[in-house]
Amino acid sequence: MKITHITLNNFLNFQAKLKIDLTYPKGHPKVGKPLDKICFIGQSGTGKTTLLNLIKYFTCEDGDYDKQCFDKAKIKNKSVEILFRVGNDTFSKVSTDVPFQFNGVDYSRKPAKPIEDLSVFIRKELGAKLKNRTHKIISFPFSVVGPQNIINNNDEPQKLINPIKGDLISDSYKEKDTWDFTSENIKYIWQIVFDHVSEYISEYQAKEIEFSHNIIKNKISNVDKLREEFEKWAENNPNPIKELADKCLNPILEYFSLEVETDINNYPLKSTTKERYIIIKGKNDGKPVDYPFLSTGTKQIMLTAIPLFYLRPKESIILFDQPEASLYPNIQWLLPKSYLDIAPNNNQFFFATHSPVVASAFDPWEIVELKFDEKTGKVYRREFYDTTKPRNEKSYILNPKLLRWDSNYKKLFDLNRQGNEERRISLRKLAEMDAEIKGESIDPKKKAKLIDEYMKLAALLDWNID
Amino acid sequence: MRKITKVCSYSTKYYTWLQGLGASDHVEYTAAFRFYWDVVMNLFYCQEGLCAYTEKKLCPKHFYSADKWDNGKYQRRNYYPKKPKVKGELEHFDTKLKPKQGWLWTNLFMVDSDINSKGKGMLEIDPILKPDAPNYDEFLLFDYDLDKNIFLAKSVLPIADKNKINPVLDNIINFDSVIEERRLFFAPLLKLVEFGKSWNNITVEQFPTSFELVKRQKNKPIV
Numbered sequence: 001m002k003i004t005h006i007t008l009n010n011f012l013n014f015q016a017k018l019k020i021d022l023t024y025p026k027g028h029p030k031v032g033k034p035l036d037k038i039c040f041i042g043q044s045g046t047g048k049t050t051l052l053n054l055i056k057y058f059t060c061e062d063g064d065y066d067k068q069c070f071d072k073a074k075i076k077n078k079s080v081e082i083l084f085r086v087g088n089d090t091f092s093k094v095s096t097d098v099p100f101q102f103n104g105v106d107y108s109r110k111p112a113k114p115i116e117d118l119s120v121f122i123r124k125e126l127g128a129k130l131k132n133r134t135h136k137i138i139s140f141p142f143s144v145v146g147p148q149n150i151i152n153n154n155d156e157p158q159k160l161i162n163p164i165k166g167d168l169i170s171d172s173y174k175e176k177d178t179w180d181f182t183s184e185n186i187k188y189i190w191q192i193v194f195d196h197v198s199e200y201i202s203e204y205q206a207k208e209i210e211f212s213h214n215i216i217k218n219k220i221s222n223v224d225k226l227r228e229e230f231e232k233w234a235e236n237n238p239n240p241i242k243e244l245a246d247k248c249l250n251p252i253l254e255y256f257s258l259e260v261e262t263d264i265n266n267y268p269l270k271s272t273t274k275e276r277y278i279i280i281k282g283k284n285d286g287k288p289v290d291y292p293f294l295s296t297g298t299k300q301i302m303l304t305a306i307p308l309f310y311l312r313p314k315e316s317i318i319l320f321d322q323p324e325a326s327l328y329p330n331i332q333w334l335l336p337k338s339y340l341d342i343a344p345n346n347n348q349f350f351f352a353t354h355s356p357v358v359a360s361a362f363d364p365w366e367i368v369e370l371k372f373d374e375k376t377g378k379v380y381r382r383e384f385y386d387t388t389k390p391r392n393e394k395s396y397i398l399n400p401k402l403l404r405w406d407s408n409y410k411k412l413f414d415l416n417r418q419g420n421e422e423r424r425i426s427l428r429k430l431a432e433m434d435a436e437i438k439g440e441s442i443d444p445k446k447k448a449k450l451i452d453e454y455m456k457l458a459a460l461l462d463w464n465i466d
Numbered sequence: 467m468r469k470i471t472k473v474c475s476y477s478t479k480y481y482t483w484l485q486g487l488g489a490s491d492h493v494e495y496t497a498a499f500r501f502y503w504d505v506v507m508n509l510f511y512c513q514e515g516l517c518a519y520t521e522k523k524l525c526p527k528h529f530y531s532a533d534k535w536d537n538g539k540y541q542r543r544n545y546y547p548k549k550p551k552v553k554g555e556l557e558h559f560d561t562k563l564k565p566k567q568g569w570l571w572t573n574l575f576m577v578d579s580d581i582n583s584k585g586k587g588m589l590e591i592d593p594i595l596k597p598d599a600p601n602y603d604e605f606l607l608f609d610y611d612l613d614k615n616i617f618l619a620k621s622v623l624p625i626a627d628k629n630k631i632n633p634v635l636d637n638i639i640n641f642d643s644v645i646e647e648r649r650l651f652f653a654p655l656l657k658l659v660e661f662g663k664s665w666n667n668i669t670v671e672q673f674p675t676s677f678e679l680v681k682r683q684k685n686k687p688i689v
Contacts, residue, residue: 437661451661455654463653 001130001315002034002348003055004090005083012074014047015378025365025385027393034085037336039362040352041412042370046379048352051368052139052319055350056180058082058093059137059317061102061119065180083107086129093118132315134174139319141182143326144303179311189307193244196310197278200240204264207233239264241278248309252301252338255331257283258294296326305342314345324355329405336361356400356408364396369412423461430457430465467519467608467617467639468675472512472598474571477504478538484571495558495568503542505569506556507534509576516672517554518575518597519586519634520644523672524554525576555579559596561588572598578644585641592630607631610679615648616640617676648673652680659684 004023008014022038024030040048053070058080080095089108096103104115104122115121122130211230215223245260253259261267261279280298281288294302304323320339324332332355340349353359359367364384371382384398385391400408409415418424433454437447458465474481480501493499507530515525529550534541542550557577558564567573575597577586596602608617608631617639619631638644651673659665665681 447661451658454657458653458657459650463650465653 001084001086001126001133001136001317002036003058003082003084003317004034005081006051006054007081007083009079009081010076011079012047012050013045013377013379015373015376015380018380020051020368020381021391022368025391025393025396028365034348035366036347037340037349037362037366038351039336039359039367040350040370041354041359041367042379043372043414044354046370046372048370049142049321051370052321052350052352054080055082055317056137056139056319058102060178060180065137065139065178066182068182086126089129091115091126130315134314135179135311135316136177137317137319138179138308138311138313139181140304140321140323142321144181144186144300174311179307181307186303186307189310193278193306193310196240197244200237201264201267203237204234204239241267244278244306244309248305248342249302251341252305252331252334253280253298254283255334256295256298256301258289258298259283261288297328297331300326301331305338308339309342311343312345313343313347316343316347318343318347318349320349320351322353322355323351324353324358329355329357332357333361354413356413357405359412360400360403360405360408362400364399364401365391365393367400367412418464426457426461427465430454430461433457467595467597467634468516468521468604469602470513470518470575470597472509472572474508476511476532476535476538477501477508477540480504480508480538480569481571482538484569491566492569495564499569501569502556503550504540505571505574506552506576507540507542507550509556509574510552510554513576516674517578517581518557519577519638520581520641521673521675522578522644522647524578525552553579555582557582557586559591561590580643581638581641585637587637589633589637591634591638594627594630595634604675605679608675608679610676610683612652612680612683615645615652615676648676652676 004021006020006022008018008020010016022035023032024035040051042048056065057070057072057075075095077097078094081092083090083092085091089106091107092105093102094105095101102118104118106113106115106121207230211226214226239262241260241264242262245262250259258280261281267279279288280291280294280302291299304320308318318339323335323339327335335358336349336351340347351358367384369382369384370379372378373380383391385395386397389395398411400412403411433450436442437450437454442450483501496502510525511530515523515527515530517524529546529552534545536544554576557575558568559573559575563570563573593599594602595607597604607620607623607627609620610617617635619628619635623631651670655668655670655677658668665684668677668681670677
């Protein structure tokens with residue numbers, strides 16, 4: 001299931017009849033299909049997080065998510081309609097007067113047919129079509145590195161479990177529909193990962209001991225055969241830490257000069273596993289880094305990437321609110337691609353961001369820029385294509401992927417300044433020096449001195465002086 | 467990406483060892499190898515301290531001056547008991563040769579670490595761009611666009627050759643950070659010329675190919 005349109009009608013501060021099209025434009029190979037990834041940008045207060053919450057509300061209804069983040073009383077009759085596609089059919093959910101309820105419309109029939117009991121309809125009629133889906137939604141709030149999620153070396157596994165969720169045992173987490181990490185303790189997922197990893201380490205070490213015993217019992221002549229057996233076991237029981245390293249963490253941790261320790265022999269015996277579960281080490285010196293000493297950015301990556309990887313979402317909706325928090329720009333631009341690589345199974349990603357670097361990872365039709373109308377104060381969507389023409393891939397006049405990042409600040413984020421006041425004054429001084437140096441009557445000694453000064457100031461201005 | 471004349475004239479002990487191997491497999495490729503610094507510094511000598519691909523300055527001259535060798539061996543421990551503080555890393559031009567012939571002199575170059583890890587990655591470079599190949603001539607392969615500070619394949623080249631060159635331009639030679647460094651390299655030079663200095667009186671320590679191409683453009687008589 002993926003969302004194709006969001007229509008807001010007199011909803012909060014949004015412009016009346018605001019229809020947000022989330023499909024690929026004409027000319028694109030996926031024309032008309034729902035976008036795989038979407039980026040919400042816009043000034044603070046324009047409603048980026050509100051849209052994420054609306055999607056969460058729409059997806060979960062009265063399900064298991066943080067209801068504190070959304071004022072259901074603000075949703076009036078027909079003020080929100082969200083169209084979604086299942087296979088080739090389109091349906092919608094339309095808000096009613098009753099809080100926490102939607103009516104439905106089945107657009108796959110012609111004429112479109114109202115759906116009387118939406119939850120029954122989804123369960124019964126769409127159930128078969130949605131059976132491939134794993135989780136409905138996974139939502140990561142702004143800055144997941146809060147006190148509730150701080151990981152310490154001394155955390156004992158049983159303490160990591162959120163008591164409310166403590167009844168979820170074994171593989172039942174795979175069936176869980178909604179993962180809202182606004183309220184869910186991400187450590188719960190960590191617990192699942194740690195269990196998985198610890199179990200493997202124990203098995204590996206038990207096999208090693210068995211191997212050693214067999215060598216002693218069977219004498220040296222059988223070592224090669226025993227080794228072969230052990231290697232066969234290892235081949236049939238792949239190391240989960242290696243999978244986590246290769247497919248999830250290492251491609252990003254590389255930018256922090258860190259990597260996951262994948263050699264099981266460097267992990268402590270089970271009796272001391274509370275010390276470390278997944279060892280992160282320096283890429284250059286190979287020394288383990290204790291969790292409390294990991295940077296906030298590293299923790300942020302681990303706290304989002306690991307749950308995303310282990311939940312293995314398929315045809316799910318995944319929300320990220322300001323994923324750039326705590327991350328340096330050189331990591332920010334990798335984020336959308338990295339998260340899509342970690343969860344590659346036909347999911348629909350929504351990112352809300354203030355970062356022009358994150359925004360530059362999106363095609364123009366994937367960006368929803370929200371702006372305040374100067375006259376009415378209402379929020380509208382600024383389109384990036386020539387709206388006098390039909391929406392077509394070729395009618396886009398702004399493409400963040402093609403812009404320099406400083407241009408993205410100007411063109412997408414409305415920062416209509418080059419820099420500070422001091423820069424403007426220095427540019428004027430530079431222009432004055434330029435004119436003086438080129439003057440005909442200038443003394444050669446003074447000219448040399450001025451050229452020297454010019455070069456120094458121009459370097460300070462990064463030679464962006466035209 | 468200028469032509470490199472690669473002669474192992476200083477690290478002769480390494481070279482004798484290499485020749486003695488014949489077709490045998492090499493020892494494992496590791497920075498702890500006894501001839502590691504012999505290879506690195508002799509390459510820097512041949513490359514005049516520049517990255518073989520980007521021509522960025524990586525190593526000051528005093529690190530590879532003739533006095534640093536004694537009896538065919540680079541005297542790293544005598545001069546730099548800790549590691550020499552130079553940028554760059556050894557690059558295997560043909561990555562397939564790395565596992566078994568990791569120390570092959572003709573396959574090694576010193577390149578900018580950042581470009582090697584983030585730009586080149588596993589990209590295979592076509593042999594027509596091997597800087598020490600006998601027929602290699604950078605001025606027959608590249609043009610330079612001073613406005614954008616990027617190299618491009620010469621327009622007269624066949625499409626097939628351009629297709630071999632473009633991935634190397636996109637991922638290595640015109641890597642974002644290198645474009646920016648060339649912009650900052652050329653900006654003061656252009657200003658000096660504007661203030662009256664002749665292109666012929668300017669000497670440079672890095673980016674010689676782009677400089678030579680720009681100089682030729684600027685010195686070209688206006689018809």
